[in-house]
Amino acid sequence: xxFTLAIVGRPNVGKxxxxxxxxxxxxxxxDDQPGVTRDLxxxxxxxxxxxxxVIDTAGLxxxxxxxxxxxxxxxxxxxxxMADVCLFLIDARTGVTPTDxxxxxxxxxxxxxxxxxxxxxxxxxxxxxxxxxxxxxxxEPLRLSAEHGEGMPELYAVLQPIADExxxxxxxxxxxxxxDVEDDDPxxxxxxxxxxxxxxxxxxxxxxxxxxxxxxIIGEDRLLTGPEAGITRDAISVQTEWDGVPMRxxxxxxxxxxxxxxxxxxxxxxxxxxxxxxxAEVVVVLLDAAIPFESQDLRIADLAEREGRAVVVAxxxxxxEEHKQDKLRELKEAFDRLLPQLRGAPLVxxxxxxxxxxxxxxxxxxxxxxxxxxRVTTAQLNRWLAGMLEQHPPPAPQGKRIKLRYMxxxxxRPPGFVVMCSHPDKLPDSYRRYLVNGLREDFDMPGTPIRLxxxxxxxxxxxxxxxxxxAGALKKHLGKNRT
Numbered sequence: 001x002x003f004t005l006a007i008v009g010r011p012n013v014g015k016x017x018x019x020x021x022x023x024x025x026x027x028x029x030x031d032d033q034p035g036v037t038r039d040l041x042x043x044x045x046x047x048x049x050x051x052x053x054v055i056d057t058a059g060l061x062x063x064x065x066x067x068x069x070x071x072x073x074x075x076x077x078x079x080x081x082m083a084d085v086c087l088f089l090i091d092a093r094t095g096v097t098p099t100d101x102x103x104x105x106x107x108x109x110x111x112x113x114x115x116x117x118x119x120x121x122x123x124x125x126x127x128x129x130x131x132x133x134x135x136x137x138x139x140e141p142l143r144l145s146a147e148h149g150e151g152m153p154e155l156y157a158v159l160q161p162i163a164d165e166x167x168x169x170x171x172x173x174x175x176x177x178x179x180d181v182e183d184d185d186p187x188x189x190x191x192x193x194x195x196x197x198x199x200x201x202x203x204x205x206x207x208x209x210x211x212x213x214x215x216x217i218i219g220e221d222r223l224l225t226g227p228e229a230g231i232t233r234d235a236i237s238v239q240t241e242w243d244g245v246p247m248r249x250x251x252x253x254x255x256x257x258x259x260x261x262x263x264x265x266x267x268x269x270x271x272x273x274x275x276x277x278x279x280a281e282v283v284v285v286l287l288d289a290a291i292p293f294e295s296q297d298l299r300i301a302d303l304a305e306r307e308g309r310a311v312v313v314a315x316x317x318x319x320x321e322e323h324k325q326d327k328l329r330e331l332k333e334a335f336d337r338l339l340p341q342l343r344g345a346p347l348v349x350x351x352x353x354x355x356x357x358x359x360x361x362x363x364x365x366x367x368x369x370x371x372x373x374x375r376v377t378t379a380q381l382n383r384w385l386a387g388m389l390e391q392h393p394p395p396a397p398q399g400k401r402i403k404l405r406y407m408x409x410x411x412x413r414p415p416g417f418v419v420m421c422s423h424p425d426k427l428p429d430s431y432r433r434y435l436v437n438g439l440r441e442d443f444d445m446p447g448t449p450i451r452l453x454x455x456x457x458x459x460x461x462x463x464x465x466x467x468x469x470x471a472g473a474l475k476k477h478l479g480k481n482r483t
Contacts (some may be wrong), residue, residue: 005083006079007086008080009090009100011089014093015089024482052163055082060412084112086113087282088297090141091120092118092119092143095132100136106437114141116139116142117151117273118130142154162448173248175280178413178416181375197246197248199247199279199282200280202250202251203276204285208286208287211251217240237249241298243362277307281413282365285313289317310371310447313347314348314349314350316351318350319353321349321354346368348360373412376443380407385404385407403422404421405421407420414451415448417453417454419435
């Protein structure tokens with residue numbers, strides 16, 4: 001998915017109908033009665049060759065309290081902050097209303113890209129409303145009919161350059177991963193420079209203190225902070241130099257936990273974190289010391305491991321914790337139990353408010369990045385493999401022992417190893433874990449993702465036929481000497 005499009009507007013202007021058309025399914029309820037949509041719905045949209053994420057939102061209403069319309073408005077504003085592009089729908093048959101003008105002003109302040117869509121624009125009765133839409137000051141309106149599919153080519157034409165822009169930005173920001181390596185590679189590990197800074201994503205729940213932490217690192221209040229949900233837009237990046245190391249830090253949007261809407265919000269919050277992970281070399285999962293290791297945190301940490309990124313866990317608000325030693329012991333035990341695939345990853349306690357622990361966080365990030373780039377020579381690996389085989393030989397399924405012949409490192413960022421063996425499909429997962437855990441311990445690679453590939457050589461013996469060949473050469477040589 002290249003970008004996220006949020007469809008916003010007053011109730012009953014056709015947002016859900018357009019959402020259904022873009023995703024190609026009737027996922028959202030549609031009715032003539034206004035206010036049917038009360039939460040956020042996310043779907044995979046397709047328009048021509050464009051693929052993107054579309055969010056259907058509740059109708060914007062002028063409510064600011066904790067009533068149902070007020071909570072619906074907060075959800076919609078949250079979607080606006082998370083989206084890359086906002087499609088602002090008005091009803092072309094009704095024309096521009098005072099409410100439309102209020103929300104056009106909100107979009108001007110909160111959204112980077114706004115497209116005005118004059119929906120229900122089929123027929124001459126909509127002409128006046130389309131002309132009125134120019135007065136919103138958000139560019140030329142598109143004539144759309146979500147119900148009949150009119151205006152989709154025009155919408156495609158507007159979205160195409162935006163999609164290209166996001167593709168180029170993603171390509172420029174994406175870190176170099178899965179790097180092929182050789183034993184004599186002189187450029188290992190890759191140096192951190194101002195042109196290629198260390199890329200870090202700070203992810204976690206709202207109010208965990210992500211923006212406060214980044215402000216503390218860069219030494220100024222660059223990012224807006226506060227208790228309100230939806231302050232941070234997704235994937236804001238800040239370039240800085242932290243203790244002499246050039247870094248680009250991605251701040252991500254978080255979600256305040258609200259009772260009935262948590263499932264929808266959690267999905268959007270996690271999807272936002274997923275996008276940030278793809279831009280990072282090191283992912284800092286920021287936890288609140290009072291409520292650590294909730295499902296969002298675990299899912300994002302697990303995703304970072306599956307995407308092959310280095311992970312550092314930082315526990316914020318440590319200054320407010322009373323029983324520090326007991327709490328730290330509990331956190332480490334819970335981390336190893338809940339995320340065994342990241343066993344040994346650094347767990348650092350910090351206080352974004354006071355700045356305590358930031359030196360330890362800085363050291364942990366650099367160590368995680370160093371391990372992520374770790375190279376091990378083929379000679380070291382094969383000596384190590386021989387010892388591991390002697391200590392615990394591989395199993396012998398159906399009486400035929402699996403032979404592990406040779407091992408080398410093929411990639412780094414994250415470290416990737418290849419073992420040449422017989423019958424790789426029969427090697428149990430438990431033995432793979434034995435080898436991976438041994439690599440972590442013996443080559444000091446705690447916490448980083450490790451890729452171990454078993455590659456078969458069939459039953460080919462590299463020495464097969466060499467004896468016959470040598471015997472033939474000797475016979476020929478002796479025959480020449482006789483003559």
